Amino acid sequence: MPVGLLSLSTELLALIIAFAAEASPDLSRTSILCRLRLTCSRISASATPALFRSFILRPCDPSIARFHALLNDPSPFGPRSLVRRVVFESEVKQQHDDDCLGWSWEPELTELTREWYAAVSRLSELENVQHVYVRFAPTCLDTDDTGTGWIEAFPNSNVLNLRRGILVAVFKAIVGMRHSLRALSIENLLNFVDTTFTNKSCFTEVITSIQELHISIAADVDENDPANAFPLLPAIPRFWPSFASVWLAPASPRLISLTLYCNVEFGAVPYWQDCLSSTTASQDTAALAFPRLRSLTLGRYALAYESQLDDFLASAAVLPELRRLTLDDCPIVSHLSVSESD
Structure with a gap:
């Protein structure tokens, strides 16, 4: 039948x-x-x-208006009660979309700063949201014809200031929620730890309360570029040790799920290796332990040392509750070619 x-x-x-x-x-x-x-x-x-279930707030008038319309629905059992995930985008991609057509990038958001930030501040009105997703453009820093023009504006460029403002607005909105957020995702986070942002109380409150952290890193800053030694600018610190200390260490006691992706391979060079290692922690990175972590996903994490797997599989002190390890596009390095300058 x-x-x-x-x-x-x-x-x-x-x-x-x-x-x-x-x-x-x-x-x-x-x-x-x-x-x-x-x-x-x-x-x-x-x-x-x-x-x-998922609402995407884009930096364009139709998307902002639709977000306000959703929140202005007076029914307690209306559509806003169904929203579980909110995605904050900083650019409008050229695509088939009901809200926004055409192309723009992050600086265009400055034209809608007040309206977009006002919409973000209403996040607490979505009482059932469990997941906040922040999506940045894959490229943050511009270059001139020589390839190093970005250094003149870094780290005080308009785009970096804009990204900082977006993160502060989103994190403050999360702090204002009536319930604790379960998961936080950030796509294309620049490989530069912005202490102006991470020293704020809203960052500490959010990062120490979430249970899931999912981050993809956009390596837009070349740490080995000689231009980084530009005499009028402070030295750019190694990203992964700083990221481990500032982002991962305060979150580690509560995390049950962690995802780390990067658009370039990381993990093989020693100062990247100790991002997830308790035995090779450097003077810049405290030994990390994730007592509640059950799921760990790494993307483009280059495996070159036995100690990298020891922390995942053999060390009860680092990952005692790990149940699922996912390695996505993770190469196994058999040889390393290191120049004298490195």
Whole structure:
């Protein structure tokens, strides 16, 4: 006897709708779910939570207006109660999208600073949000014809100041939430620890309270570039030891899930290796331990030393509760060629 779609259980129907929403290259996920909601009440009951589960706030007027409209709905059981994840984007990509068409990048956000920040500050009105996602552009620093023009503005460039303002606004909004945030994701975080931001109380409050941290690093600053020794600027500190001390160390006692990606390989050079090592910690990096961590995902983490795996698999002091280790695009290094200057 054939089984009709509407005779399936609610759980199966929800899974089918979720897959159907990702199936078309010509229509956005939002468009598909909106159309499914119009078919019948049974399908609408499953499509509606999927439609509002994640909300993306982009730096354009239509997206900002839609975010305010969502929050202004007076019904306590309206769409805003279904939102579980909020994505804050700092650029508008050229894509098929119901909100924004065209191309812009982060400096364009300055034209909408007041409106965008006002929308971000209303995050606490979404009472069921568990995950906040901040997505930056993959490239932060501009270069001139010589390839080193960025150094003249770094670390006080307008783009860096803008990114700092975005992070401060988002972290303050998280602090203002009525409940603790479970997960924080940041895409394309610049490989430069901005102490002006990390020294703020909102950073400390957020980073010490979350249970999941997922970060992808955009290595836009070349730490080995001779231009980094520019005499009028402070020396750029090695990123990974600073990142481990400032971001990972305060979060480590509560984390149950950690994801670290980078757009270039990291982990093989010693000063990158000690980012996740208790036995090779340098003077800049305290030994790390993750007493509650169950899931660890590393992307493009280069494996070159036995001690790197020892901390993951053999050391009960570092990862006593680890249940899942995912290595994505992680090369195994058999030889290293190091120049005399390095």
